[in-house]
Amino acid sequence: MNFMTSFRQWLEDLVYYFAYFPLVIQIAIIVSVLAVAGTAVAYIYMIFFRWQKERRAKKERPLREKVNELLLEHIIYKSLGDQDTAATLPLEVFETLPLQQKWAADVFKSQLLEYRNNFTGDIPLLLRQLYLELGLHRDAAAALRSGRRKKVINALVELSGMGVLLDNAYVLSLTQSRDQYIREMARCYWVQCSPDAPFAFFSHVQEPLLAWEQFELFRIISLRKDIPMPSFAQWIDFRYHPTVIVLCLKLAAYFQQPEAIPAMINLLKTDDEQLRAVTINNLGKLMALEAEPILVDMYPQQPDNCKLEILKALGRIGSGNFIGFLQQELEHTNDFLLMKHAAHSIVAHKALASSLVARLQESLTGTRKQLLQHSLNPLIKY
Amino acid sequence: MYSAILKYITDFYESAIFVYCAGLFLFYILLAVLSLVAIRRSLWKNKIRGQQMLVASPLTPGISVIAPAFNEGVTIIANVRSLLALNYPRFEVVIVNDGSKDDTLQKLVDEFELVEVNFAYRQQIPCQEVKRFFKSSNPAYSKLLVLDKVNGKSKADAVNAGINASSFDYFLNTDVDCILASDTLLKLIKPFMDDPQRVIATGAPLRAANSCDVEAGVITRVRVPKALLPRFQEMEYIRSYLLGKMGWTFINAVPNVSGGLGLFDKDIVIKSGGYDPGSFGEDMDMVVRMCRYMCENDLPYRIHYIPETLCWTEVPATYKVFFRQRVRWARGLAQIFSKHRKVLFNPKYKKLGLIIFPYNFFFELLAPLIEFAGIIYYIYIIVNHLINWDYAIILLVFIYTFSILITSLSMLWDQLIFRYYQSWKEVWQLCILSLAEPFIYHPIVLFSAIRGYFNQLTGKKHTWGNMQRQGFNQSSNLQKTT
Numbered sequence: 109m110n111f112m113t114s115f116r117q118w119l120e121d122l123v124y125y126f127a128y129f130p131l132v133i134q135i136a137i138i139v140s141v142l143a144v145a146g147t148a149v150a151y152i153y154m155i156f157f158r159w160q161k162e163r164r165a166k167k168e169r170p171l172r173e174k175v176n177e178l179l180l181e182h183i184i185y186k187s188l189g190d191q192d193t194a195a196t197l198p199l200e201v202f203e204t205l206p207l208q209q210k211w212a213a214d215v216f217k218s219q220l221l222e223y224r225n226n227f228t229g230d231i232p233l234l235l236r237q238l239y240l241e242l243g244l245h246r247d248a249a250a251a252l253r254s255g256r257r258k259k260v261i262n263a264l265v266e267l268s269g270m271g272v273l274l275d276n277a278y279v280l281s282l283t284q285s286r287d288q289y290i291r292e293m294a295r296c297y298w299v300q301c302s303p304d305a306p307f308a309f310f311s312h313v314q315e316p317l318l319a320w321e322q323f324e325l326f327r328i329i330s331l332r333k334d335i336p337m338p339s340f341a342q343w344i345d346f347r348y349h350p351t352v353i354v355l356c357l358k359l360a361a362y363f364q365q366p367e368a369i370p371a372m373i374n375l376l377k378t379d380d381e382q383l384r385a386v387t388i389n390n391l392g393k394l395m396a397l398e399a400e401p402i403l404v405d406m407y408p409q410q411p412d413n414c415k416l417e418i419l420k421a422l423g424r425i426g427s428g429n430f431i432g433f434l435q436q437e438l439e440h441t442n443d444f445l446l447m448k449h450a451a452h453s454i455v456a457h458k459a460l461a462s463s464l465v466a467r468l469q470e471s472l473t474g475t476r477k478q479l480l481q482h483s484l485n486p487l488i489k490y
Numbered sequence: 491m492y493s494a495i496l497k498y499i500t501d502f503y504e505s506a507i508f509v510y511c512a513g514l515f516l517f518y519i520l521l522a523v524l525s526l527v528a529i530r531r532s533l534w535k536n537k538i539r540g541q542q543m544l545v546a547s548p549l550t551p552g553i554s555v556i557a558p559a560f561n562e563g564v565t566i567i568a569n570v571r572s573l574l575a576l577n578y579p580r581f582e583v584v585i586v587n588d589g590s591k592d593d594t595l596q597k598l599v600d601e602f603e604l605v606e607v608n609f610a611y612r613q614q615i616p617c618q619e620v621k622r623f624f625k626s627s628n629p630a631y632s633k634l635l636v637l638d639k640v641n642g643k644s645k646a647d648a649v650n651a652g653i654n655a656s657s658f659d660y661f662l663n664t665d666v667d668c669i670l671a672s673d674t675l676l677k678l679i680k681p682f683m684d685d686p687q688r689v690i691a692t693g694a695p696l697r698a699a700n701s702c703d704v705e706a707g708v709i710t711r712v713r714v715p716k717a718l719l720p721r722f723q724e725m726e727y728i729r730s731y732l733l734g735k736m737g738w739t740f741i742n743a744v745p746n747v748s749g750g751l752g753l754f755d756k757d758i759v760i761k762s763g764g765y766d767p768g769s770f771g772e773d774m775d776m777v778v779r780m781c782r783y784m785c786e787n788d789l790p791y792r793i794h795y796i797p798e799t800l801c802w803t804e805v806p807a808t809y810k811v812f813f814r815q816r817v818r819w820a821r822g823l824a825q826i827f828s829k830h831r832k833v834l835f836n837p838k839y840k841k842l843g844l845i846i847f848p849y850n851f852f853f854e855l856l857a858p859l860i861e862f863a864g865i866i867y868y869i870y871i872i873v874n875h876l877i878n879w880d881y882a883i884i885l886l887v888f889i890y891t892f893s894i895l896i897t898s899l900s901m902l903w904d905q906l907i908f909r910y911y912q913s914w915k916e917v918w919q920l921c922i923l924s925l926a927e928p929f930i931y932h933p934i935v936l937f938s939a940i941r942g943y944f945n946q947l948t949g950k951k952h953t954w955g956n957m958q959r960q961g962f963n964q965s966s967n968l969q970k971t972t
Binding site: 118122130132133135136137139140143144146147150151153154157158161258261262265289293316318319320321322323324326327358362444448475478479481482485487488489490 | 504505508512515534537538539543544546547548549550552582605607608609610612625626627632657658680682683684685686880881884885887888891892894895898899901902905906909914917921
């Protein structure tokens with residue numbers, strides 16, 4: 109009790125004499141009071157936030173279960189069981205949900221997105237139809253034109269996830285937005301949903317496509333089965349942004365479009381070493397037989413990364429026409445990586461190289477022999 | 491005259507210390523704000539950019555997971571299995587047996603059906619001799635490569651050997667006894683993909699695995715450590731990663747990527763000379779040298795930290811081991827400043843020279859010395875009855891309340907975002923601990939730092955000792971009992 113009384117007295121003195129304290133002590137007192145208040149607020153907020161999260165989870169759980177139940181019963185099982193599912197969806201069943209409330213609509217949309225991501229075939233289309241017929245796209249449509257960055261991006265993510273294209277001209281203009289994230293999301297959205305011209309923006313790209321964006325676009329394009337793939341050779345041209353060219357090189361190789369080979373060969377003249385290396389890599393993946401002599405001719409003047417790609421490409425093409433060149437590189441170069449890839453490419457020729465491999469095993473010594481054995485060992489992949 | 495001079499000196503000292511404290515506190519507040527922004531930004535990016543597409547993409551870059559092992563025979567099998575089970579489409583696991591004296595290598599050979607192979611190995615960065623290479627004859631373990639090397643007396647040497655043998659352009663540096671989240675590689679590679687600048691390293695927070703439930707090398711339930719010392723360390727890790735590293739990430743001035751978990755651009759690591767086996771703080775030294783290399787070659791770069799905890803490690807549970815670890819860390823810091831002294835205040839090194847190094851110099855390296863001097867000064871003025879008790883108490887309360895505020899904010903950030911702990915009780919156990927930290931934990935950290943500096947100054951030989959592990963709450967019988 110005495111301690112408490114003295115402590116209270118001390119605090120009262122502190123307040124009373126505050127104005128007479130040196131500045132340092134005044135600052136210390138103010139900061140201490142703020143720190144105590146800040147700590148209290150932090151703890152209160154922690155309690156409140158945890159409680160709020162738990163409350164929300166408790167509120168959402170039954171709705172989520174109900175949504176899952178309805179989706180499984182009326183969409184998933186029906187679609188799986190009956191290939192000729194009626195085009196009319198049982199909207200009245202879903203309208204019993206409190207979808208006019210934002211939190212409920214958000215839960216419903218998140219479940220729709222999850223199911224769309226996890227199913228293929230008709231189910232994603234039915235879920236999209238349900239989303240549209242319940243009018244759930246209206247909020248996203250309004251958000252798209254709200255001008256608020258986060259709202260626009262969230263709307264793009266939602267609409268893209270649901271595969272619904274709204275406001276074509278406006279979305280196409282967003283692919284040129286100054287905001288990196290809006291631009292990126294709009295491009296992905298456009299490529300995913302545009303029915304007739306998903307690659308329209310390729311010609312107008314001014315800012316580089318980040319590696320991430322290239323990955324995402326590549327994935328979306330490779331999953332689109334509803335449109336015929338255009339010839340990506342049309343964008344493999346110096347007129348377009350280098351990152352667009354890189355993406356199109358990869359797409360041309362992925363979709364095995366040999367008509368892109370002349371454009372790729374033309375691109376070998378570029379001064380951009382990185383772009384040239386990617387081009388050579390994709391020529392290899394396309395097994396461009398006609399590119400082999402050109403690659404071998406240009407080899408001596410190339411930087412190391414392009415030399416490596418040429419060696420890899422010769423291995424992938426594997427015609428056997430330049431196996432002597434690979435042998436020469438393995439026997440004479442002093443660069444470890446070039447040696448390694450020459451050895452890998454010789455081995456990649458398989459039957460065509462069997463007698464050469466046997467001879468090399470006899471004649472090579474030291475690191476060169478070790479590299480050949482490394483490449484021949486099926487247990488070692490790289 | 492004498493007393494006037496003494497008074498002038500003491501007044502100056504007291505004011506200088508106050509300014510120093512105010513500067514430090516301002517930095518902390520700034521970091522707290524920046525870290526919240528960085529965390530929110532990171533989570534928002536995660537929301538709009540799913541990482542699962544990396545799993546299926548043929549464009550996903552390969553990663554070499556490098557994990558040195560020294561006398562890890564008891565847990566090595568579960569740990570390697572856990573690394574092999576990481577969710578990533580293109581990776582290899584390089585286990586570097588660093589001259590273990592126990593049955594680590596034999597266990598690996600038996601369990602994973604390893605056979606010795608003629609492996610083309612190029613030593614690009616210095617390390618002890620690698621005697622043998624092993625690959626599995628079982629295709630299920632085709633991702634595994636085991637190196638058997640001569641003991642290099644440091645983790646740095648073993649990691650260098652792993653880097654030399656690795657195949658991919660990125661490598662993850664971890665410890666074989668760390669427990670990684672299954673999506674670790676997917677999450678750590680993301681910043682490399684979505685930054686317009688060249689990213690040279692990424693890291694993520696570590697936490698104490700001491701009381702967590704572990705099943706077959708996977709964390710099944712995160713728990714606050716039961717013992718006091720590991721619990722203090724858990725609190726310190728949360729503060730350091732969530733409040734410190736995330737704040738520095740926001741301004742691209744990350745000073746260090748932890749040796750327990752970091753994904754690196756191999757090309758830059760090799761060009762910077764690899765890890766220094768002679769360094770006591772090899773992880774920070776590596777990052778400093780990478781940054782120096784980028785600045786000296788005028789190459790823009792970024793180092794990222796992501797807020798999700800991806801790695802759980804067993805932290806020291808005894809005061810002896812803890813003290814030894816902190817002595818080594820302090821010595822490593824002193825060594826870095828001695829080795830890279832040209833960087834300090836050098837505009838050529840941009841943020842490294844003008845922000846990272848000055849901050850670490852004044853508020854990390856000098857802090858224990860200033861604090862120690864402060865304690866001596868307090869004792870002096872108490873003994874000589876020169877103390878104004880009212881003012882002294884006010885100043886101590888000022889420091890105490892502020893330190894609690896900073897810890898509370900880091901706990902709040904943790905709760906706002908992740909909620910790793912399931913129960914309230916666990917959160918409170920950590921919160922309450924912040925009240926005791928300045929009296930129990932902080933003095934140990936302070937004196938270990940002073941000891942580390944002393945050892946560095948006198949050149950005392952460092953003994954590494956054993957990290958005496960208690961093992962995790964494993965449901966299997968794989969507990970490490972060394």
